[in-house]
Amino acid sequence: MRTTITVNGEARALDIDPRTTLLDALREHLKLTGAKKGCDHGQCGACTVLVNGTRINACLSLAVMHDGDEVTTIEGLGTPEKLHPMQQAFLSEDAYQCGYCTPGQICSAVGMLAEVEAGLPSHATADVAQPAAVDGAEIRERMSGNICRCSAYPQIVAAIEAVAGGKA
Amino acid sequence: MKPFTYERAADARAAVKAAAETPGARFIAGGTNLLDLMKLEIEAPQHLIDVSRLPMAAIEAEGEGLRIGAMATNSQVAGHAEVRRRYPVLTQAIVSGASGQLRNRATTGGNLMQRTRCPYFYDASKPCNKREPGAGCAALEGVSRETAILGASHACVAVHPSDMAVALVALDAEVETLTPSGEARRFPLMELHRLPGETPHLETHLIPGELITAVVLPPPPEGGQRYRKARDRASYATAHASIAVAGGKVALGGVAHKPWRAVTAEAALAAGASPDEAMTAELAEAQAIGENAFKLPLTARLGAATIREARGETP
Numbered sequence: 001m002r003t004t005i006t007v008n009g010e011a012r013a014l015d016i017d018p019r020t021t022l023l024d025a026l027r028e029h030l031k032l033t034g035a036k037k038g039c040d041h042g043q044c045g046a047c048t049v050l051v052n053g054t055r056i057n058a059c060l061s062l063a064v065m066h067d068g069d070e071v072t073t074i075e076g077l078g079t080p081e082k083l084h085p086m087q088q089a090f091l092s093e094d095a096y097q098c099g100y101c102t103p104g105q106i107c108s109a110v111g112m113l114a115e116v117e118a119g120l121p122s123h124a125t126a127d128v129a130q131p132a133a134v135d136g137a138e139i140r141e142r143m144s145g146n147i148c149r150c151s152a153y154p155q156i157v158a159a160i161e162a163v164a165g166g167k168a
Numbered sequence: 169m170k171p172f173t174y175e176r177a178a179d180a181r182a183a184v185k186a187a188a189e190t191p192g193a194r195f196i197a198g199g200t201n202l203l204d205l206m207k208l209e210i211e212a213p214q215h216l217i218d219v220s221r222l223p224m225a226a227i228e229a230e231g232e233g234l235r236i237g238a239m240a241t242n243s244q245v246a247g248h249a250e251v252r253r254r255y256p257v258l259t260q261a262i263v264s265g266a267s268g269q270l271r272n273r274a275t276t277g278g279n280l281m282q283r284t285r286c287p288y289f290y291d292a293s294k295p296c297n298k299r300e301p302g303a304g305c306a307a308l309e310g311v312s313r314e315t316a317i318l319g320a321s322h323a324c325v326a327v328h329p330s331d332m333a334v335a336l337v338a339l340d341a342e343v344e345t346l347t348p349s350g351e352a353r354r355f356p357l358m359e360l361h362r363l364p365g366e367t368p369h370l371e372t373h374l375i376p377g378e379l380i381t382a383v384v385l386p387p388p389p390e391g392g393q394r395y396r397k398a399r400d401r402a403s404y405a406t407a408h409a410s411i412a413v414a415g416g417k418v419a420l421g422g423v424a425h426k427p428w429r430a431v432t433a434e435a436a437l438a439a440g441a442s443p444d445e446a447m448t449a450e451l452a453e454a455q456a457i458g459e460n461a462f463k464l465p466l467t468a469r470l471g472a473a474t475i476r477e478a479r480g481e482t483p
Contacts, residue, residue, distance in 0.1 A: 017171075019172070021203070054243075055269050055272060056273045060199060060200045061203070062196075108268070108269065112268060115247075120246065120247035121252060121259055123263045123264050123403060128259040128260060140403075142268055144403035
């Protein structure tokens with residue numbers, strides 16, 4: 001099936017089996033291997049990418065359903081010469097060990113801070129009618145869809161706090 | 169995944185017509201549950217009708233209430249200013265389920281249509297009446313910790329996994345649908361899901377090819393609202409038990425094949441019973457099948473505490 005997806009700012013035409021997930025389209029067809037296949041069932045978050053600015057699990061979405069969408073992967077967030085602030089913060093705070101979950105963590109964190117800015121409450125928000133703060137409890141709750149098997153969680157929270165604090 | 173054909177529906181009428189005319193057709197919106205099950209070949213539709221781009225994502229006032237389009241994502245509903253202000257129990261329920269990524273993709277209609285997370289439904293090597301009618305139920309003799317305590321049958325002890333639907337039932341929501349013949353119908357959401365009985369593979373009262381188009385909330389009831397959920401992890405886990413309170417209305421989650429409207433507890437509360445007495449009355453018919461026995465005291469205590477909390481009392 002013919003599908004065109006704008007990936008990291010570039011329109012990419014694909015001719016794919018309808019069974020192809022967005023994750024497989026990115027990794028196998030477009031050779032963008034930043035987004036990782038961990039569980040392939042939406043439980044680990046390693047495949048997290050931004051679709052039209054919103055974070056989703058690329059493994060639980062069919063590529064043909066994203067015709068015309070704008071997808072940002074870790075490769076499109078920053079470059080080695082010019083890192084995205086979240087990428088820089090993960091380096092500065094030593095927020096990873098093996099690195100497998102890191103592209104998903106970073107894309108998820110960028111999407112998550114946009115959700116906070118848009119006023120979306122979380123399970124950690126005491127009064128859902130009020131804007132949420134960006135503190136450790138909120139970050140941990142909102143990042144619960146991203147697993148880090150090396151357990152770099154304290155540093156991941158610190159990296160996200162650093163970026164959120166810089167914005168404030 | 170088994171092969172399937174795919175089409176994007178041009179409008180809702182075309183979608184229900186295609187669903188009625190194409191063998192093995194299923195609607196797909198967010199796909200977060202359906203694709204998961206398709207990868208395991210527990211679901212194997214021959215044809216997918218993509219309804220995700222139908223113009224049914226609006227959340228707008230309807231009289232004194234609120235109309236939520238079926239394609240509104242869980243995040244859009246939870247974050248909507250009117251929902252947060254007037255129906256906080258709905259926001260609380262939605263954000264207590266799944267993860268941020270999943271809520272961004274999962275839709276209101278899809279959330280209602282999601283399947284159980286019973287491990288035996290997911291394990292194709294074990295018998296499951298829901299997967300294969302007549303095969304038997306492995307959960308009865310197996311790991312039964314997460315099974316139902318209310319309204320279960322010898323054919324099925326699975327529970328409905330939705331948090332959102334529990335709050336919607338407590339809020340007296342109605343569901344709006346389009347039938348394959350193109351007729352719109354509207355009925356209480358409480359009547360959408362079925363108890364398992366002898367036919368646990370039949371989960372709702374929708375007719376084949378019928379599409380959920382919206383959920384409609386009446387004005388919020390007088391009184392406080394609160395959703396609470398008990399689970400194994402602090403986040404991203406299904407409920408052992410959950411409860412939604414909206415004024416005098418009470419619904420339970422994680423304990424039955426459907427979001428459970430606690431009518432006995434409501435009547436007891438209305439007659440002046442204490443929250444503890446009301447929960448005891450509600451659970452009088454509850455039955456444990458072994459490992460899920462902990463759910464009886466858990467549901468009673470969580471329920472009573474949440475009713476007190478909604479009233480502004482000490483939980």
